[in-house]
Amino acid sequence: MLKGFQSGLYRKIDDLVDLNGAGWSKIKPLLDILTYLGKYYVPASAISDGGVLVYNRNTVSEYNLEDPRELFRRGEWTWDKMLEMIKAFSDPDDKEGGKFGRYGVDGWNSCNVMHTTCGKPFVSYENGKLVSNLNHPVIERVMNFQNTCYQANVIFPKLENDDQPNFSRVASGMTLFIDSSTSDFRAFTSGAYAMGEDASYVP
Numbered sequence: 786m787l788k789g790f791q792s793g794l795y796r797k798i799d800d801l802v803d804l805n806g807a808g809w810s811k812i813k814p815l816l817d818i819l820t821y822l823g824k825y826y827v828p829a830s831a832i833s834d835g836g837v838l839v840y841n842r843n844t845v846s847e848y849n850l851e852d853p854r855e856l857f858r859r860g861e862w863t864w865d866k867m868l869e870m871i872k873a874f875s876d877p878d879d880k881e882g883g884k885f886g887r888y889g890v891d892g893w894n895s896c897n898v899m900h901t902t903c904g905k906p907f908v909s910y911e912n913g914k915l916v917s918n919l920n921h922p923v924i925e926r927v928m929n930f931q932n933t934c935y936q937a938n939v940i941f942p943k944l945e946n947d948d949q950p951n952f953s954r955v956a957s958g959m960t961l962f963i964d965s966s967t968s969d970f971r972a973f974t975s976g977a978y979a980m981g982e983d984a985s986y987v988p
Contacts, residue, residue, distance in 0.1 A: 797824040818910045836898040837986040838890070838962040839973050841955050848874055853987040862987055864899070864930050867962075868937070874961045875939040883959070884946075889934075891941035891950045892964030896931050902988050903927040952978045 789795050798804075804816060804825055812829060819827045838853075845852055850870050856862040871889025879886045892898075900907075905923040909916050918924055934940055941960060943950055954960035956978050965973065965986070973984040 795826050797826050798828055799825050802828065836894055836901065836964050836966055837970070837988055838895070838898055839955060839965045839970065839984065839986045840962050841958060841980050842983040842985050843980070844874075844955075844958040844961060847958065850874065852985075854985050857987045864902075864927075868930070868933065868939075871934070871939045871961055872937055875937075877938055881959070885941065885951075885954075885959070887959050887961075888941040888954075889939035889961045890963070891943070891952075891954065891960045892962075893950055895940070895962070895964045898964045898988075899931055900927050956980050 803809075804813065809816065815829050816825055816827070819825070819829060840853060842852065850873065851866075853862055853867075853870070856866060875887055875889045877886035877888065903923050903926065905918055905921055907918055907924065909918055941950065941954070950963065951960065952963060952972075955963045955973070967986070970984070970986060972978055973980055975981070
């Protein structure tokens with residue numbers, strides 16, 4: 786792609802769109818990050834959240850666990866508390882007639898959701914330059930946490946399920962948390978995986 790920019794294969798949008806207009810003001814800082822040699826090529830139009838972990842309040846109650854949202858409201862929702870909870874819930878051998886047992890976490894991007902809570906991006910934009918944070922202690926800590934989760938066998942084995950998460954398992958009480966965006970949360974309240982008022986989420 787870089788060669789494409791250098792060869793003039795991509796058209797800059799500076800002359801086509803007034804990016805200094807009021808309509809772009811909220812997203813202009815993101816556009817500035819995506820410039821190449823001071824020119825704009827990517828007309829980003831929105832910023833989505835980093836994702837949340839959806840859970841079934843009924844399942845939490847059934848297994849005598851503390852409500853994660855209440856813990857969050859009290860400032861007590863931490864990685865350690867999450868790990869404690871998913872370890873207590875998970876039992877890969879308890880299949881209840883199905884192919885898979887109980888797992889603490891499932892989803893397409895659960896690792897990304899965990900990462901967004903650490904407050905440090907993998908790559909940041911500082912003084913006009915992209916800076917790698919891969920060796921930052923905070924990044925190391927979240928990566929170690931994710932590894933601990935996998936080693937504890939509390940992550941749903943997507944590879945054994947045709948590389949697909951199973952969203953319905955949250956409603957059935959076989960998965961404790963599954964990642965989602967806040968905009969897709971309605972699928973768990975009144976949509977395909979409806980849990981009604983029992984559906985909730987935490988960062």
